[in-house]
Amino acid sequence: MSLAEAQDARIGRPPKLSGGQIGGILALVVAIASVPVIWSNEYALGVLITGMITLVLNTSWNFVLGTAGVWNFGQLAIYALGGYGAGLLMIHTPVPPVLAIIAGGLLSAAMSVLLAFPTLRLYGIYTSLLTFSFAQVFQFIVVNDPKGLTGGSFGFPTVRGLYSFLSPRASLDAYYWTMMAVVIAATLAVTWIRSSRLGIALRTVRDAPGYAAARGVSPLKYRIIAFAISGFIAGVAGALYLSYNQSITTSVMGLTPMSIDVTMLVIGGLGTIWGPMLGTGVLTGLQVGLADYPGIQLTILGTILLVIVVFMPNGIVGLISAIRRRVGAWVTEGEGEDGGGDEDRAEAEETPAGVEETLGAELPS
Amino acid sequence: MSAGMPILEVRDLWAGYGATMVVRGLGLTVETGETVVIIGPNGHGKTTLLRTVTGLIRPKRGEVLLEGERVDGKTPEHLAGLGMVHVPQGDQLFPDMTVEENLVMGAFLPAPWKDRHRSLERVYHLIPALRERSGQRARTLSGGERRLVGLGRGLMREARILMIDEPSLGLAPVAIETVYGAIREIHDTGTTILLVEENFTHIGDVADVVHVVEMGSIVRSGPLEELSKDRTVVETYLGSL
């Protein structure tokens, strides 16, 4: 199952950003970082923090989708596992919160890896069903709480936050900047991986597993890596959720949050770098805007999802890329027989031949 | 629709897949009652030509006219309604339907549907092997039998033009004989035929005009006798005629 990727990264080399682009990104980062200093609305900060946690989750989900070509519907369960795992550690052991969070991430990574094995034998929709079933079973176990561990649907007992030694307001700010750092770290990690040799190997395995195996690149190994990385990031996100809210409930999993996250991913643009950010941002804004109308929130969400996907199946990022491509083709028109546009791009990207060109002698063993 | 207008006319047609053009500036006409045969090496656009004419592929450039009216870019189902019958390469049968069901699908359109029982009789009469196997599932048939089903299916409705793509493909000589026997009979009823072939051996009895297609366009045309006297054509395509 291959996706039409609309990103600009050139394979084999990190994306070349012009000085202007780097400057722009830095300015953006500085601007976002100064929000808590300028704006003291605690509710808004809370929304932003929660949004960033979701963004990290979405980044992880987008990563496994883009590199493994797999819709891992168990991602929310893995996210929750990170939270519950970290929480249990904090309650039952003297482990400091930071380590507990990392441990949560590792636990999620392990569970994710476990999930990776069967998905290799399945294709497309069967993988979705498998991961979805897993999520349902996991949710059920947590809700029914056979050993009294998770608190079921009433929620988990309270844990200490990371910054309980600070004042509540300062703690809020601290969480904000922490989340910013995590978002940046996760995004950088994902971006760097995508254009590294690891990323090439992952995409090869995704697009042409037979070819990869013939070249000595083990599909199993690389799928495990992809799942492990995405699992870790999701687990850390879940643990941070627990840490920030000082508790966690089963409502972080389930169909509703899944629908919302899927919408975020799709609107932003699947498999792209900026996609999760755009999607998470747009939808969080929407949810805030519609906070006074809880009833129709989902209706509007569904309608937007439908409309956006029908008109822009590749999300906002895809739309922008398509526009740039069309403009580029229009500018260079008359030089060839091409009508340019989507068909050709899709043809070129989806064949293993595209993979061939870029691999050369680059494959790691 | 005046007398003397060709049934099918193709003008400067460019078509292909993605950015690759396989049919390159091809033009031809087919007159009523004629049997036009297109030969040429594999991959040079013969099948793509038929698929473009019948609407399965959109042309990048050029025109297709059916009795003077432009039909390029229209859907296959629309063109079928206009009387185009395409017997595709490799049969394209409905694998889990019986022979009879496959044939009956040939008469799907509203008008032919009413006459389907009569058409079925006619086809069974023309190709008796089909009657014997009428209840058999298409996926269990042999290559030759499938070819006959495909042909029969194409005969279940009246065709302004019947297009047949490589009827001898992958068949043993005996089977080819049977298939071309049927084609000959169809030709004799005066049906306009556009035939694509790689194998030269059997077209002699039916071909009125032969076009040689190379690299996506027509390079030689003429009656078969004339072409078979040309050494280069003979060597390249005929092997041993």
Place this chain on the structure above:
Amino acid sequence: MTSFVGILVETIVLGSIYGLVAIGMTLIYGTLRILDMSQGSMVMIGGFVGWGVLVVAGWSPVLAILIAFVITFAMGTFTELISVQPLMGRRGFDFEMVTFITTFAVAIVFANVALQVFGPFQHNVTPVVRGGVDVYNRVNLSYQNMTMALVSVGLMGGLGLFLARTRWGLAIRAVAQNLDAARLMGVPVMKLYPLTMGLASALAGIGGVFLGAKFFAYPSAGDLPLLEALIVVIFGGLGSLSGTLYAAYAIGLIQATAEVVVGTTWSLPILYAIILLVLVVRPHGLRGTPSEARL
């Protein structure tokens, strides 16, 4: 033994109704090659129609079935036109996955609208056909259950006949088996697709009337049947009608057994756990090799 017979009865009833819902999904997958996530909504709508007709208006059950058929047929056609048709023939994305999402979006909207209109409560549907017969040692087979099972089986049989004997049934099978060839025969696929989805949705809608009568009508009533229909379809091998049937009864059996042995709350997770196991052991479901349509 009593429980065994009880399980058997419940299996047949549940399996028949699930079969009705699932067969629609197989029909859709066979022709459109999509997994229609709005089929659950059709079940839910059917449930509410049943409630409205039987309880609120007090009309006959036959009318409930007919009205449900008409309404869900229209809804299904509409859904196809807005969430599937616009994506056809376009390139550059994974059609199967995107339509999964768009039909899912439609389902979200339907469920939410129902929630706003009817509220989150479970609406009881009074039994239409009262009474029953004791089949074995106090195992009661209600006439209502019997009727629903029989009608479901009858409808499935009717669908089979429709596909085998009629012009449009043949056309649907043709499209499922070879799209290009079907178009060459003149089949108007752009009309066939919405009709197929309408038909499938109508079957699900009738199934919804039954399920609503058996349990309740409520806005999330479509979730379980959708998941179960998905399981049935994928288990049975995508696009295979006979496989779908086997799988429907198999799942009915699993659920009926689980309900008796461990209680209702555990039945769905057990189902999922079994799915997990089967998919790990047999990646292509019970019956099909992937992407083989066998309509």
